[in-house]
Amino acid sequence: MKKAAKYLLALSLFCSGALKKEITRLKKQSCILGIYAHELGAKEFEKYIRWLLRQGFEFISLEEVAGFLEGRYEINGCKIWFSLDDGWRSNLELIPVIEKYNIPLTLFIPTYPVETGYDRDTLEHELTEYLPDKYKENVKLLMEIPEEERWNIDRELYNQAKGKLKRVVITIDELKKLAQHPLVSIGAHTHTHPVLSKCSKVKIKEEIVLNLLKLKGYVNVKPELLALPNGNYNGRVLETILETDIKHIASIENGKILNDNTVLPLPRNGIATASFYENCCRMMDFWYPNTQKIKQELNIKLS
Numbered sequence: 666m667k668k669a670a671k672y673l674l675a676l677s678l679f680c681s682g683a684l685k686k687e688i689t690r691l692k693k694q695s696c697i698l699g700i701y702a703h704e705l706g707a708k709e710f711e712k713y714i715r716w717l718l719r720q721g722f723e724f725i726s727l728e729e730v731a732g733f734l735e736g737r738y739e740i741n742g743c744k745i746w747f748s749l750d751d752g753w754r755s756n757l758e759l760i761p762v763i764e765k766y767n768i769p770l771t772l773f774i775p776t777y778p779v780e781t782g783y784d785r786d787t788l789e790h791e792l793t794e795y796l797p798d799k800y801k802e803n804v805k806l807l808m809e810i811p812e813e814e815r816w817n818i819d820r821e822l823y824n825q826a827k828g829k830l831k832r833v834v835i836t837i838d839e840l841k842k843l844a845q846h847p848l849v850s851i852g853a854h855t856h857t858h859p860v861l862s863k864c865s866k867v868k869i870k871e872e873i874v875l876n877l878l879k880l881k882g883y884v885n886v887k888p889e890l891l892a893l894p895n896g897n898y899n900g901r902v903l904e905t906i907l908e909t910d911i912k913h914i915a916s917i918e919n920g921k922i923l924n925d926n927t928v929l930p931l932p933r934n935g936i937a938t939a940s941f942y943e944n945c946c947r948m949m950d951f952w953y954p955n956t957q958k959i960k961q962e963l964n965i966k967l968s
C-alpha cells in the first residue's frame with residue numbers, strides 16, 4: 666500500500682471513531698497487548714506512552730506477563746506490555762520517559778552485540794564492500810543461507826568494524842545499569858541473533874544457553890521468556906527452544922496475548938516507520954485486520 670493511502674486509511678480509522686470503538690471492545694477482554702520497537706526517539710516514545718495512558722491503559726512488566734501465562738497473575742481488562750529488542754544505545758534516552766510515567770519496560774538483549782558494540786544487520790548493511798560479491802547487491806540473501814555460512818561472513822565483518830563504525834549497541838556497563846533499574850526487565854534474545862530456522866538444533870540450543878549464561882554473569886538474571894531474533898521460526902525452532910530453560914516465546918506477529926493462549930509464540934505488535942495514526946492502529950492490533958479487509962475487497966472487485 667502506498668504511503669499516502671496508508672496515511673489516509675490510518676487517519677480515517679482514527680478520526681471516524683472506529684479505533685476508539687475497538688479500544689472500548691478491547692478493554693472488556695482479559696488480554697495483553699504486546700508492543701515492541703527497536704530504535705525509538707524519546708519524543709516519539711513519549712507521544713505513544715501519553716496516547717496509551719490517555720486511552721486509560723495500564724502497563725505491565727515481563728514478570729506480570731509470565732505470571733499471567735502461568736496462571737499466577739490475574740488480569741482484568743486489557744493491559745500493555747512494552748518491549749524493545751536488541752539493546753540499541755538510543756534506548757538509553759527512553760529511561761527518563763519511563764521514570765516520568767512510571768512505565769515498566771522489557772529489554773530483549775542479544776549478548777554478543779553488547780560485548781562487541783554491533784548487531785549483525787548493521788554490519789551487513791554498513792560494510793557491504795567486505796561481503797562476498799553475490800551478497801553485495803542483495804544483503805537480505807544472507808538471511809536465507811545456513812547460519813554457519815552466514816557466521817563465517819559476519820565474523821569477518823566484526824573484525825572489519827573495529828575503528829570503522831561507531832558502537833550502536835549498549836555496553837556491558839550500560840546493560841548492568843539498566844538491569845538494576847526497578848522499571849526495567851531483561852529478556853532473552855539469543856547470543857549472536859541468528860536466523861533460528863537456518864540453525865541446527867545444536868546451534869539453537871547453544872545460542873540460548875550462551876545468552877542465558879552471559880546474562881546471568883553480567884546482570885544476574887535468568888530470563889524465561891525469549892523474543893525470537895528477526896521474529897523468525899518454524900515448528901522445529903519452537904520445539905528446540907522449549908527444550909532449554911526458556912518457558913515462553915515472543916514473536917513479532919500482530920495479535921493479542923490471551924489467558925487461554927496455548928498457541929506459541931506470543932504476538933507483539935510492532936511500531937513501524939509510519940505515521941502516528943498508523944502506529945496507534947498497529948499498537949491496538951487494529952492495522953492488519955483492516956488492511957487485510959481492504960486487500961480482500963480489492964481482490965474481489967478486481968477479479
Ligand SMILES: [Zn+2]
Nearest residue numbers: 750751894895
Ligand atoms: Zn532482535
